[in-house]
Amino acid sequence: MKIAVASGKGGTGKTTVAVNLALSIGKVQLIDCDVEEPDCNLFLRSDIDKYQDVILPVPRVDGNKCIQCGKCVQFCQYNALAVLSSGPMLFPQLCHGCGGCMLICPENAITEDERITGVIERSRSDARIDLWQGELFTGEPMASPVIRQLKTNIREGEGEVVIIDSPPGTACPVIASLRDVDYCILVTEPTPFGLNDLMLAVEVVRQMGIPFGVIINRNGMGYDGVEVYCNSGDIPVLMKIPDKRQIAVLYSEGIPFVMQMTEWKGHFLKMFEDVCRQILSTKEN
The missing domain is CATH 3.40.50.300 (P-loop containing nucleotide triphosphate hydrolases)
Structure with missing residues (x-):
């Protein structure tokens, strides 16, 4: 209960x-x-003792693979990603860790890091x-x-x-x-x-x-x-x-x-x- x-x-x-x-x-x-x-x-x-860390997955964009198609930006509802003329930019504190950007990227340019x-x-x-x-x-x-x-x-x-x-x-x-x-x-x-x-x-x-x-x-x-x-x-x-x-x-x-x-x-x-x-x-x- x-x-x-x-x-x-x-x-x-x-x-x-x-x-x-x-x-x-x-x-x-x-x-x-x-x-x-x-x-x-x-x-x-x-x-009180520490039991475990809280780990949030955040994307990491490989600029060499990214073709700046913008699909990850369109997908992200939290505006955690942007594509600039200089390349992709991540705002990690806006990321909710859903992993959708990694799945939708056609070039597999996005992997995940961990942030405590x-x-x-x-x-x-x-x-x-x-x-x-x-x-x-x-x-x-x-x-x-x-x-x-x-x-x-x-x-x-x-x-x-x-x-x-x-x-x-x-x-x-x-x-x-x-x-x-x-x-x-x-x-x-x-x-x-x-x-x-x-x-x-x-x-x-x-x-x-x-x-x-x-x-x-x-x-x-x-x-x-x-x-x-x-x-x-x-x-x-x-x-x-x-x-x-x-x-x-x-x-x-x-x-x-x-x-x-x-x-x-x-x-x-x-x-x-x-x-x-x-x-x-x-x-x-």
Whole structure:
């Protein structure tokens, strides 16, 4: 069972929910797909080791074989190749590594090199949470290849529970994180900005056909637009986390609040049971 935790914007408490949910369930695989800024381990404090490099294939053009026909340029949807009077030019950071230019070249002038764009890391502690995270190297523009490779390490066995902490927003890295999950928990905050970005995130998961529910974090700030929107759209509100100073203080100290406010483990477990029922109901229908 794969459950993603996502949000339409940063700073809503997505990682807080993912980590506290994982700690409440126990014996889970936690996949930190926010590869530009992985921070689950700021709260778990596990020993992390490098597991593998993320390698992206990029084309290499042999100028002696290239006849400057331009077929590779026409094929590439990302403008990673150009044919100039001086010869072919590659823009490697625009390349998505699909290999199509190599296949379409009539002169076999294109081969592939490898470029390391990030790393996959794994916790080596004997804790009940098996943490995996990806890290995109500074200056690299594409997070999705790192996310896709990170997700190949997800265990698919019977009874396995996988929590995916996705990047914020609604762009390509989020799509890569949410693909093939069984359920998505959208975390929002009770503000007009939170509502606007929640609506965008809801549209994404609906287009992807993923069952979902909402957690309202910092509840009690005085704005009820988010709850009105959820009620009007028959969107389940899975949990409301109060705007409470103790939670904020624990967060600032890097302490998951279920570790000291232990009654919240029960709240998260109940929510997990509700999510399991929704997943089962969706599969039956």
